[in-house]
Amino acid sequence: MTQATLIDAIRMAMDEEMGRDPRVFLTGEDVGRRGGVFRASQGLFDKYGAERVVDSPLAELSIIAIGIGAALADLRPICEIQFADFIHPAFNQIVNEAAKFYYRSNGEWRVPLVIRSPYGGGISGGLYHSQSVEAFFAHVPGLKIVIPSTPHDAKGLLKSAVRDPNPVLFFEPKKGYRAIKGELSEDDYTVPIGPARIAREGRDLSVFAYGMMAHYTTQAAEKVARTDGIDAEVVDLRTLLPLDKTAILDSVKKTGKALIVYEDNRTMGYGAEVAAVLADEGFEYLDGPVRRLTGLDVPAVPFSHHMQEFFMPNPDTIAEAIRELAGY
Amino acid sequence: MTNHIVERASARLNESTLLEMFWGMLLSRRLDERAWALHRQGKIHFHISGMGHEAAQVGTAFALNRGVDYIHPYYRDLALSLAVGITPTDFMMSLFGRKDEYSSGGRQMPSHFSSKDKHIISGSSPVATQVPQAAGLAFAIQYRQKCGLVDPNDTSQPRLALACLGEGSTSQGEWHEGMNWAGVHKLPFICLVQNNIYAISVPLESQMAVANVADRATAYGVAGVVVDGNDVLAVYDVMVQAVQRAYSGGGATLVEAKTYRPVPHSSDDDDRSYRSREEVAEWKKKDPIMRFQNSLLEDGILNDSLLHDYESRARAEVDKAQADAEAAPLPDAEEVFGSVYAPLEEQP
Known part of the structure; x- marks a missing residue:
């Protein structure tokens, strides 16, 4: 290692x-x-x-x-x-x-x-x-x-x-x-395509993310645990297709709340499908609205620094979204 | 680049091979004609024809190591596919969309030829997609040779990849990108353009500003040849050279076979809206099968009695293929779910 x-x-x-x-x-x-x-x-x-x-x-x-x-x-x-x-x-x-x-x-x-x-x-x-x-x-x-x-x-x-x-x-x-x-590890190991990974276990709400947003979400979850005592579960989806529905439903069954974080444009983005799975198959577990924190609905990410940063979710905005949903 | 044919390879073909070529063209034509009739009778939903292209395809097939070299065909390649081992029953099963139909289990429209065994690659309907893929197949052949994974002279292994398409499809960027790889890597690749002057209704002059597709070969650093696509032996001759070039590490060849489609683009087309009956009639006089038949008759290789036998045999094979296909069941609706992902266990 x-x-x-x-x-x-x-x-x-x-x-x-x-x-x-x-x-x-x-x-x-x-x-x-x-x-x-x-x-x-x-x-x-x-x-x-x-x-x-x-x-x-x-x-x-x-x-x-x-x-x-x-x-x-x-x-x-x-x-x-x-x-x-x-x-x-x-x-x-x-x-x-x-x-x-x-x-x-x-x-x-x-x-x-x-x-x-x-x-x-x-x-x-x-x-x-x-x-x-x-x-x-x-x-x-x-x-x-x-x-x-x-x-x-x-x-x-x-x-x-x-x-x-x-x-x-x-x-x-x-x-x-x-x-x-x-x-x-330098060992010859594989990680199977399909299953999501629980990046952080928690009881209060579930946050679904992948890629850079999974990394940021884990940071945000640690932060709100320290500062607000909120115990967020972070599910790193890892495989987007096929989607690990079981992991999503199991997590929300436990926490009752779901936030989906992705940096793509919001509308028709990947998180919409996660939300649909929860609305369809996880309705009875839900104790709050399914929320998304996403990139903006503009054609692309601008170059200039302030606009770029404003476009993207970051650990602070994710932490804020976690607090908001946890308090619902 | 021009090709000077010093010695015609076709001069060395024996009589039985010449007759086999003729039979391949005739069978394809009779099967094709039956498909049109079945469509007019309302028995099938769709047919797209290879009529008029039989010489270009059979001349090509006979120059290849059939069933071993990779072929990435397009929707007019009925005669080519038959020459490589697709049967009339296979084709009829696809016309009728039957269960376990050979190419796709009844998923694809007819004339989307495919057989893994015979190294015929499954094609799609968007045109020219097969060209850079076939360059990829040729790349794999070259890769195995360079990396010592295969003996370059092993004739049980594919030694070239052929892609076929029409002249209209050469307007696609995909054609360009495939040709460019073939040139850059000197791939064992042949691109056969069957130029029938029309892309559905759009004539050649609205498609390109040069006289010949093969003129573009220079731009890719590959050999380019124009051939009379209605002369099966002329096609065979240039293909033998192209095959030798590919096998010997000499790189790719762009072959343009000039031909004509004497029927509408497909069963849903009406060609009267874009070309005159006189033009079609004029081209029908140059029909490749009639032409080869006359030449074989003149040379005494074919005679009326043998011709009659071929016609009877073709009718019988087409009748039987149709009967077998009509009697075959349709796929179950649930088969729609099959073969979406290859299971992991298949991976060696």
Whole structure:
């Protein structure tokens, strides 16, 4: 066990999987000599060579489509989209192709593909280096969507994603790449795709979050425990598709209240589905309104500092939302 | 890049292979005609045709290691798919949307050919999506060779990937991105553009400003060839060269087969709104099957009696395929839930 950052964990997962299985390769923009613009693949080019760490042309659609073709041929591609904001040209390949191959071939053609992409705001990335895109894809059966918030989970979930026979979108909270630190084992372990994680046990209310917001929510929950004596349960969803409904319902059964935190635009965001699950299947457990704390309903995250900070939930605004709901 | 054919590979084809090619084209045509009739009779919901394209497809199929090399087809590739091993019954089952239909279990519209066994990749309906994917298949072939995971001369393994599409689909960015990868990585890849002059109703000149799709090959650093797509042996000749180029590490080829679609785009189209009957009649005179038939008759490889046998056999096979499909059950409604996610246990 060592202390490591989120990006260390991602790099270690790729390194271990490439070492384990010669079919695993990485492609994307600047992933080779440069080691990725965030250094996720640093050292892998030297270790595995240009054959297996492949700098792609600057064309996101093709990164995914090449990955799909290679996956159909039973390789195990990891495709990096440099920023989630740039994934949109590949939407057709992900939604119409990767997600539907297994279904449209009645279970014959599998697409064991991993798409890794940093997402989210808070790094002064402006409109096109800050987006959260998970809701677009969470609507699509056939895809799996994973968003880790700790180094331990990032490594274990990414290794599961590489071994999964289905297309997995692996979104990485880039603000946390170096800001989030934690214990990281060098063992060959996996974390299963599917189950949510109770990041903090509590009795008074449940807060559901993922990615950077799960990290912030845990900080906020510790703070309100100290300052207000509120005992919030934090559920890190980790896997957005398929959604762990059982974990959501079990938590609210215990606490009676639910807050959902996500940094994407509010309307039609991922938290709306969590709220719908609770309204439908958890109605009798509820002792208060299902609340959301989210990014704003504007087209994107602005560059300039005050606007960016105002857009994003943070530990203070999350703490305030917890207090407000706890007092309901 | 121009290709000078010094020696025609087709000159080495023996009579039985030539007849096999003819049979493949004829069977595809008769099956295709039956599909149109079934639609007009209200027995099936949809048909999209490969009529007129049989020479381009059969000439291509016979140059490949069929069933081994990857093929990522498009919706007109009936003759190609039959030549690789899809049966008339398979096709009829998809026309009727029957249970356990070979390509998709009755999920896809007809003519979305797929068979994992035969290395025919499942296609979608948005056009050109298959091109960068096929480049990905070619990338995987090259990857296995470079990483020492396979012997490059092992003929039991795929050694190239073929993508097919129409000329209209080359307007898509996906086509460009796939061709670019093929050029950059010198992939064992063949892109067959079956240029039938119309993208549904939109004519070639509204689709592109150059005379030939293959002219663009230079821009990708790949070989480009234009061929008469209604001449099965001419197509075979250029495909043999393209296949050799792919197998020997020489990179990708863009083959443009000039042809014509003598029928509407699909059973839901009416081509009278966008082209004259005279134009269609003129092209029908250049029909690829009639042309090959006449040449085989002239060379004494085919005769009237043999032709009659082929026609009877084609009718019998199409009749039987139709009867088998009509007798087959429909999928249960609950099958809608099947095959959404591959189970983890399948992972080796």
